[in-house]
Amino acid sequence: MVTSRDVAHAAHVSQATVSRVLNGNTRVAPEARERVLRALDELGYVPNASAKAMRTARAGAVGIVASEMLNPYFPRLLDALTREARERDLTVLLWNDDDPAAPMAQAGVKSGAVDAVIFAAAKQETTGVDQLASRGVPVMLVNRADPGNPVDQVTSDHEGSGYAAAAYFLDRGRDDLATVFGPRDTFASPARERGFRRCLAERGVEVATRRWFVGTTSYEHGWASATALLESGTLPSAVFCSADLIAFGVISALRRGGVRVPEDVWVMGNDGLPMSEWDPFDLTTHRQPIEEIAKQGMDRLVARMAGEHGEPRRIMIPTELIVRGSTAHA
Amino acid sequence: MVTSRDVAHAAHVSQATVSRVLNGNTRVAPEARERVLRALDELGYVPNASAKAMRTARAGAVGIVASEMLNPYFPRLLDALTREARERDLTVLLWNDDDPAAPMAQAGVKSGAVDAVIFAAAKQETTGVDQLASRGVPVMLVNRADPGNPVDQVTSDHEGSGYAAAAYFLDRGRDDLATVFGPRDTFASPARERGFRRCLAERGVEVATRRWFVGTTSYEHGWASATALLESGTLPSAVFCSADLIAFGVISALRRGGVRVPEDVWVMGNDGLPMSEWDPFDLTTHRQPIEEIAKQGMDRLVARMAGEHGEPRRIMIPTELIVRGSTAHA
DNA sequence: CTGAAAGCGCTAACAT
DNA sequence: ATGTTAGCGCTTTCAG
Numbered sequence: 001m002v003t004s005r006d007v008a009h010a011a012h013v014s015q016a017t018v019s020r021v022l023n024g025n026t027r028v029a030p031e032a033r034e035r036v037l038r039a040l041d042e043l044g045y046v047p048n049a050s051a052k053a054m055r056t057a058r059a060g061a062v063g064i065v066a067s068e069m070l071n072p073y074f075p076r077l078l079d080a081l082t083r084e085a086r087e088r089d090l091t092v093l094l095w096n097d098d099d100p101a102a103p104m105a106q107a108g109v110k111s112g113a114v115d116a117v118i119f120a121a122a123k124q125e126t127t128g129v130d131q132l133a134s135r136g137v138p139v140m141l142v143n144r145a146d147p148g149n150p151v152d153q154v155t156s157d158h159e160g161s162g163y164a165a166a167a168y169f170l171d172r173g174r175d176d177l178a179t180v181f182g183p184r185d186t187f188a189s190p191a192r193e194r195g196f197r198r199c200l201a202e203r204g205v206e207v208a209t210r211r212w213f214v215g216t217t218s219y220e221h222g223w224a225s226a227t228a229l230l231e232s233g234t235l236p237s238a239v240f241c242s243a244d245l246i247a248f249g250v251i252s253a254l255r256r257g258g259v260r261v262p263e264d265v266w267v268m269g270n271d272g273l274p275m276s277e278w279d280p281f282d283l284t285t286h287r288q289p290i291e292e293i294a295k296q297g298m299d300r301l302v303a304r305m306a307g308e309h310g311e312p313r314r315i316m317i318p319t320e321l322i323v324r325g326s327t328a329h330a
Numbered sequence: 331m332v333t334s335r336d337v338a339h340a341a342h343v344s345q346a347t348v349s350r351v352l353n354g355n356t357r358v359a360p361e362a363r364e365r366v367l368r369a370l371d372e373l374g375y376v377p378n379a380s381a382k383a384m385r386t387a388r389a390g391a392v393g394i395v396a397s398e399m400l401n402p403y404f405p406r407l408l409d410a411l412t413r414e415a416r417e418r419d420l421t422v423l424l425w426n427d428d429d430p431a432a433p434m435a436q437a438g439v440k441s442g443a444v445d446a447v448i449f450a451a452a453k454q455e456t457t458g459v460d461q462l463a464s465r466g467v468p469v470m471l472v473n474r475a476d477p478g479n480p481v482d483q484v485t486s487d488h489e490g491s492g493y494a495a496a497a498y499f500l501d502r503g504r505d506d507l508a509t510v511f512g513p514r515d516t517f518a519s520p521a522r523e524r525g526f527r528r529c530l531a532e533r534g535v536e537v538a539t540r541r542w543f544v545g546t547t548s549y550e551h552g553w554a555s556a557t558a559l560l561e562s563g564t565l566p567s568a569v570f571c572s573a574d575l576i577a578f579g580v581i582s583a584l585r586r587g588g589v590r591v592p593e594d595v596w597v598m599g600n601d602g603l604p605m606s607e608w609d610p611f612d613l614t615t616h617r618q619p620i621e622e623i624a625k626q627g628m629d630r631l632v633a634r635m636a637g638e639h640g641e642p643r644r645i646m647i648p649t650e651l652i653v654r655g656s657t658a659h660a
Numbered sequence: 661c662t663g664a665a666a667g668c669g670c671t672a673a674c675a676t
Numbered sequence: 677a678t679g680t681t682a683g684c685g686c687t688t689t690c691a692g
Contacts, residue, residue, distance in 0.1 A: 001442070003685060014663045019687060026688095029661060046440035050389070051685035053380040054668045069409040078408075079399040082426035086434070091443065094394075094424045096412035104416070110376035112331070112669095113421065219608055252609040278549055279582040280610040333669060344679045349671060356672095359677060381669035384684045442685095 002045045010039035022047065049091075053112060061091035062301065063114040065105050065128070067098040067121040071217065072245060072273055073288065077120060077142065080294030088302055102128025109137050116301050118142060122186045138304035142297045143288070144187035145316060152304065154297040154315040158188045161286040161319040162195025162242075165268055168321065169238045170203050174266060177207050178236035180225040180246050182217035189217065189242045192270060196240060211236060222249025230257040235265055238327070244269035244276045247283055251326060266327040272320075282325035289317045332375045340369035352377065379421075383442065391421035392631065393444040395435050395458070397428040397451040401547065402575060402603055403618065407450060407472065410624030418632055432458025439467050446631050448472060452516045468634035472627045473618070474517035475646065482634065484627040484645040488518045491616040491649040492525025492572070495598055498651065499568045500533050504596060507537050508566035510555040510576050512547035519547065522572045522600060541566060552579025560587040565595055568657070574599035574606045577613055581656060596657040602650075612655035619647045 004022070008015040013032050020026045021036040028036075039045075053059045064081060068074060078094075085092045093114055095104040098121075105128055108114045116138035119129055126149055133139045133151045141153035169177060179196060182189035200207065210232065215221035222241060226249065229235060241247035247269030251261050261267050269276055272287030296315050334352070338345040343362050350356045351366040358366075369375075383389045394411060398404060408424075415422045423444055425434040428451075435458055438444045446468035449459055456479055463469045463481045471483035499507060509526060512519035530537065540562065545551035552571060556579065559565060571577035577599030581591050591597050599606055602617030626645055 001440075001685095005685080015685090016664080016687085017662060020662085023687075027661065032662080044440070046437050048384070048685050049441040049443040050380040050383040051668090052687080054378070054384060054670090054684095055686045055688085057668075059380070069405050069412070075399050075405050078424075079426060082399070082424055086426060091438075092424045094408075094412055094422045096409060096416060107376050108421075110332075110374070111379040113379040219605075223609070248608065256609055275549075275605075278578065279553070279586055331669095335669080345669090346671085346680075347678060350678085353671075357677065362678080378669050381684090382671080384668095384686090385670045385672085387684075 002043045007039045007045050011035040061114045062116045063093040063108045064118045065095050065102050076290045080291045084298035100125030100127050124185050140297050140301045150312045152300045152313050154293050156288045157316045157318050158191035159195035162192035163199045165240045166196045166199035174238040175205050176237040178211035178239045180213040181242040192242045217243045219249035222246035223253045226250040226253035238266035241269050244271040244273040284324045284327040286319040332373045337369045337375050341365040391444045392446045393423040393438045394448045395425050395432050406620045410621045414628035430455030430457050446635050470627050470631045480642045482630045482643050484623050486618045487646050487648050488521035489525035492522035493529045495570045496526045496529035504568040505535050506567040508541035508569045510543040511572040519572045547573045549579035552576035553583040556580040556583035568596035571599050574601040574603045614654045614657040616649040
């Protein structure tokens with residue numbers, strides 16, 4: 001291992017001068033600086049992260065708590081977050097932790113391994129978030145709007161996308177509806193549900209309880225719900241799904257049952273997964289601005305790490321309706 | 331922050347005794363140990379990671395270099411790897427780094443932030459791997475067999491799955507073949523290609539060059555290749571795709587062109603993605619033992635971190651052929 | 661402008 | 677069995 005002492009020796013200066021050159025906040029004589037820079041380069045010096053962290057009491061790292069890595073939106077989010085982190089010279093620690101108390105994050109903060117935590121978990125339970133936030137640790141919620149929680153959050157407008165979905169159907173005379181939602185203990189799905197309901201209420205449209213399905217965010221849940229619709233004898237004119245994955249299952253089951261999409265039934269998803277564009281689905285959906293969420297989330301977090309105080313900020317980014325063949329018929 | 335001094339003070343012992351209790355290699359009087367344990371618990375003590383790392387010269391962390399987070403097998407691998415890491419009390423640093431020299435990993439090791447590196451990148455270029463390995467850093471290659479590289483590697487048998495694919499077709503009299511492969515500069519695709527070719531050679535079967543497609547690992551590449559087949563006027567009796575994603579595109583394009591799968595053309599994928607089971611695809615494929623790869627990979631890495639020397643180990647795990655409706659017709 | 665020295669929290673000798 | 681002490685590599689006073 002090459003230490004700053006080695007560099008100092010090679011450059012015929014004191015170790016403190018090497019440190020000064022590296023941090024650049026103090027004045028150093030041009031010739032000395034030159035020698036140090038050369039030695040730095042020749043020896044391939046890289047500062048010891050632990051020593052620096054111990055001395056400065058800052059790890060230069062953020063932790064990401066992920067409980068649903070297999071959720072299809074997660075890779076895009078992680079890709080975007082790690083890219084943003086790199087641009088800001090932040091190290092990323094990844095915790096695969098599905099405990100709502102987020103014990104790994106608690107330990108990560110207490111051990112000084114990270115300076116801040118990003119919660120990318122889908123579940124509503126927030127004991128872990130609360131504990132950290134109350135200790136003054138910079139905490140960020142991505143893609144979940146939690147008005148009751150006094151921490152920074154950046155999310156897409158889940159409720160708005162649900163509202164837009166219902167409005168889209170009703171504006172086009174499709175008022176014989178069915179819906180298939182994900183779990184109630186997550187953020188995104190209930191929010192989309194609320195938005196959908198709000199629009200229904202405004203227009204005085206009702207949806208029968210037996211056509212209001214709630215389950216997991218999965219192809220299988222969509223398949224099962226659509227199968228139930230088929231078996232009920234009468235079909236709705238349109239189905240809204242709170243997630244693309246669910247919509248794929250709905251479309252597949254309907255077609256398997258001899259029902260045409262969109263001629264007989266319209267189907268809409270939500271998420272804008274790359275697959276939604278595939279020919280067998282050609283799904284009308286709402287694009288989630290993942291990159292934008294990652295970017296703004298990191299911006300906020302970095303500001304807090306830099307010591308910014310003040311009220312928690314709740315940033316909401318609108319989604320974009322993408323109309324495709326699963327609803328668009330002449 | 332709670333330090334071991336605070337604990338020592340609360341327990342009326344010296345700080346060294348606290349350390350002894352924590353590390354448990356030296357004898358401590360029962361009553362003292364008891365007091366320390368209680369203080370530890372009451373104060374919610376967590377050792378400072380930096381101090382420990384600096385003192386022991388071990389970070390207790392591994393880095394994962396990922397260049398293709400959006401590759402659909404990646405989330406499963408990452409999920410499995412982080413799970414394994416947690417079981418072994420290892421922290422995971424994630425580097426989103428597509429530079430073959432893996433500069434983030436180099437810095438991570440030099441700075442002492444990690445003790446070992448896992449390469450989960452798809453590309454063949456290995457300057458980064460070589461540099462670390464030659465410096466004696468524990469390095470692990472997951473899901474890429476690179477016989478020329480003297481480092482530990484755990485991979486599924488890509489070549490074997492290619493061979494099995496060809497054998498499956500030929501054993502059933504399907505010898506009018508087409509193939510659609512992923513990029514030549516990755517590990518998995520060319521290996522699958524080699525296996526497929528080897529079986530063809532053994533049986534004296536040839537595939538026309540214009541029916542041997544090479545491109546990206548994507549739905550789009552599958553779609554484009556199948557479209558070319560359709561436009562060529564004559565169809566093969568079976569198509570092997572080096573990845574499920576590609577196969578989804580092939581099936582979609584064939585069906586869009588009015589061709590029935592499997593009645594007219596058989597299609598086989600490779601990867602065993604969850605979607606391969608979906609009704610619109612119902613794809614025959616080769617399941618990749620991702621969890622097993624992660625587990626054995628971590629086992630090897632931990633052994634090396636513990637100081638195990640000796641020849642690099644190349645572990646190869648067989649894949650499993652899953653026959654579904656895209657090939658199985660009476 | 662620069663060198664010497666203190667100290668971050670911890671482990672591991674070294675004393676006792 | 678346990679307290680004292682010396683650093684790990686770094687940043688930051690404090691002298692000069």
